[in-house]
Amino acid sequence: MADFRSDTVTQPSLAMKERMFSAALGDDVFNDDPTTLELQSVAAKLLGFEAALFAPSGTQTNLIAMMSHCQRGDEAIVGQQWHTYKWEGGGMAVLGSIQPQPLELQADGSLALSDIAAAIKPDDPHFARTRLIVIENSVGGKVLPLSYMRDVAALAKDTGLNCHIDGARLMNAAVALAAQHQLTPLQMARELCQGYDSVSLCLSKGLGCPVGSLLLGSNAFIARAKRVRKMLGGGMRQTGMLAAAGLYALEHNITRLADDHDNCRRLAEGLTALAAQLPALRGKLTALPVQTNILFTDVELQLAELLLPYLAERGIKLTGSNYQSAKGDIKRLRWVCHLNISSDDIARTLQAVTEFADQV
Incomplete structure (x- = not known):
């Protein structure tokens, strides 16, 4: 059978299953699952962040990110075809009370910088407070180039906004761009994240894990994110069996x-x-x-x-x-x-x- 429906249908390899079966376990809610702690530390170092948080899904890590960056009544600028806006059940609005400001995508999958700038609201009580720019890379299989990613991060910094990457397929983008920048895929992924306040990295798509996603950011951001994860029911227990699959994937399933x-x-x-x-x-x-x-x-x-x-x-x-x-x-x-x-x-x-x- 050839199942082209999604890269979420992948089955863990025997080697990944063996890694999961032999994982050291603790209780992640008590922050003492050693394999989960290792995965979070390894991922943060790989992508240039201070800390990371393991969660069940990319939908949840994106929602955790938006709720950690924004308060009730704040606004996030997103793309009309972004997963965060179109394919996550309206969670940012329903559960986070965050107003999405969707923008039309360009032919290359990007949001025009001028459109982002124009969508930022002035400090006026008539408007929701613009707090966050969300970018997706890759998007529908299209890769946003490094120069564009840097431009968006610079725009966010210049306007005092936070910026988040929905990097469900970030490693696909990194692999596609690495050669032209004479970097390894991991180095390329790190470069794509530079200047961003947070990134969500899905482990259960092309990286081949059965379950899981990572949210990466600063220590202070991840502390807030952990509280939001608890509210959303994402606090799990012996997560090391799942985290072990993530460690295996980061070691073996990126360049492939x-x-x-x-x-x-x-x-x-x-x-x-x-x-x-x-x-x-x-x-x-x-x-x-x-x-x-x-x-x-x-x-x-x-x-x-x-x-x-x-x-x-x-x-x-x-x-x-x-x-x-x-x-x-x-x-x-x-x-x-x-x-x-x-x-x-x-x-x-x-x-x-x-x-x-x-x-x-």
């Missing part, structure tokens, strides 16, 4: 993300070639550009409604959503490559699409 990027490019190139060669797909399937491990393909709706069940019958899973385009009704399919997608899976998927087109 390049394999996922390569597989995703091969998939995009293969689908593009098939769309050019096969009459049933010509003009009806378009693969969008790939930067990391996520590929989007636009498929004519009627064709997609035949393609998806055909692939599912052959153990190939993916997700999609409908939208209107100038060409008519389109389904945008999302293919996510990860450590459980092999080069053979890519070849088998392309063969299945070929066989489908021959039968349509």
